[in-house]
Structure formats: structure tokens, C-alpha cells
Amino acid sequence: MPAYGFFVEFEARPGKEDDVAQFLVDAKALVDEEPGTLAWFAFRLSPTSFRIFDAFETEEDRETHLQGKVREQIEARGEELFSRPPNITPVNLLATKLPG
Numbered sequence: 001m002p003a004y005g006f007f008v009e010f011e012a013r014p015g016k017e018d019d020v021a022q023f024l025v026d027a028k029a030l031v032d033e034e035p036g037t038l039a040w041f042a043f044r045l046s047p048t049s050f051r052i053f054d055a056f057e058t059e060e061d062r063e064t065h066l067q068g069k070v071r072e073q074i075e076a077r078g079e080e081l082f083s084r085p086p087n088i089t090p091v092n093l094l095a096t097k098l099p100g
Contacts, residue, residue: 002055004062009087010050030069036061
């Protein structure tokens with residue numbers, strides 16, 4: 001059972017909403033290369049608000065993801081895409097349901 005996760009909040013710069021949506025769609029390919037990331041969801045709450053939720057079995061897997069390629073892309077494109085730095089909140093999962 002995954003015990004660890006992140007809840008990440010993004011706000012798009014005006015006019016960059018579609019670019020942020022595409023950024024998150026493209027980020028999935030990077031996450032697919034991470035065996036320790038058990039679940040990863042990117043979603044939109046409003047025209048300018050986006051979120052990611054992901055889950056990991058170990059603290060080490062969560063830290064590996066935090067320092068991984070998606071983070072590199074967020075840092076590289078952050079000023080272009082986001083009105084403020086993303087808010088990354090580590091969470092401890094109490095109960096989960098995943099396929100398999």
C-alpha cells in the first residue's frame with residue numbers, strides 16, 4: 001500500500017493556461033519512467049488552477065520523485081508558466097485503493 005504522497009498546487013500565468021495543461025500532459029511520460037511512483041494524477045480545478053497528486057510506497061521513492069525530471073522541468077519553465085512557485089505538500093496516506 002502506498003504510504004506517502006505529494007499534493008502539488010499550480011496557478012497558471014494569464015494566457016498560459018493551455019501551456020500548463022500541456023506541460024502536465026507531457027510530464028506523464030517522465031513519471032512513467034519512475035518505477036517508485038505508484039500513482040500520479042494531474043488535474044485542473046479551474047481555468048487557471050491545476051493540481052498533481054502522486055503516491056509512493058516508501059519515503060525514498062517520494063524523495064527520488066521530488067528530485068526527478070518533472071521537478072527539473074518545473075524549475076526550468078516555472079517563471080514562464082506559473083504565476084507563483086508551485087506549492088508542494090508532502091502527505092502521509094491513510095487509506096488507498098489502486099488497481100491490481
